[in-house]
Amino acid sequence: MLRAAKGFEATYNGLTYRAKKGEQVEGLPTSLLTILKRDGIVKESRTSKKETADD
């Protein structure tokens, strides 16, 4: 499961995507995900949103 390590807004190839910190991230183009993962904006997470927030 992918979650936003920090809130982001992205305009990518004409479409705009947003996520708040800790939100599950899905439906993003693979190439955008590659960039977001590379820059540490989106990370793999095995915990639920509540657990992530509690951490």
Next chain:
Amino acid sequence: MINTSIGLLGVARQESKTKAAPTPTFRHGLTGGGLIKPERTVEQKNVACGLRANTTNGAYVSEVNMAVDFETLAYADSLVLYILAAMGNIVTTSAEKPGYYKHVITLGSEIPFLTFWGQVGNTSAATVHKATGCKIDTLLLSFEGNAPLDIGITAAGIDAALFGGWSGETEPSCFDGYFIPTNGVFKFSPNDQTPIEVLVTKGEFELSNSLTSYRGAGRVIASEVAESKLKTTVKQTIIPEDYTEIRKVLTGSENGTTVTNKVVYGSAAWEFTHSQDPNCTMSVVFSNVPWNCETPEIDPEGSAAEVEFSADDIGVAAKDGSPVTITIVNKVQTYAAA
């Protein structure tokens, strides 16, 4: 008279091609340019009618181009929108300092539409023109010494409303400072992707979308403004310590002795500071640059050689690559359409 020292430009991102922005998101000062210029092309249909001159009714307007051109400073807020509109993609996150945002702009498949407002002369004379459905044609950034960065922009639109006034009360950016080379960091590598600091005296890059206007029969204003491939050109002049950089470009290695028949790909990275806000920063990173260079010329008066390294069209080396990556930190939270 029309006082040309009174000028202001407004800009906002449009939701779609036909939906103009209602008010400017940014307004800023200018250092030159004609702002919004309806360019009418008048042609003459030759008619022989008993006299040795054409008839007056042979003249017709063949096309009207809604051109936008201006020169300005690198204002931290509006510059992001211009670069986004030239390149296409942006990722915005919070910066380390609260209240600041980091915008990373890269090559995208589509570029957004902008609405421009341009004023030349006193507004009491209804001097504000508005151009809509605009795309950025070229964006030029240049610097030399410690002078403020110069930004030159050309754009083209599909409609305009002339001789109006401003809508909204957006505060102009003119008073908030701009990006400058002072205390910046300038790196360069002629043949690898890890640039190192060098003595750069001046530099520039241009993003060009090579716009083409299309108009249907019966319509003088363009119905469609289409972009082509993004062409990124870059130039920078350095004072080299020795022949190492020139040798790497010419021969492909630091100890080569024959001119290489292969392209040597290097890189460059420029970091600029802000004239008023130390938390605002700008970096420009070029990768896979097919550098070419001059060689030093004799000067009997004597001086250190300045050598220009340039590349005409930087490509991408991966499917998610970008010829240039521009990162700006400023106080603007979003560049989505208003």
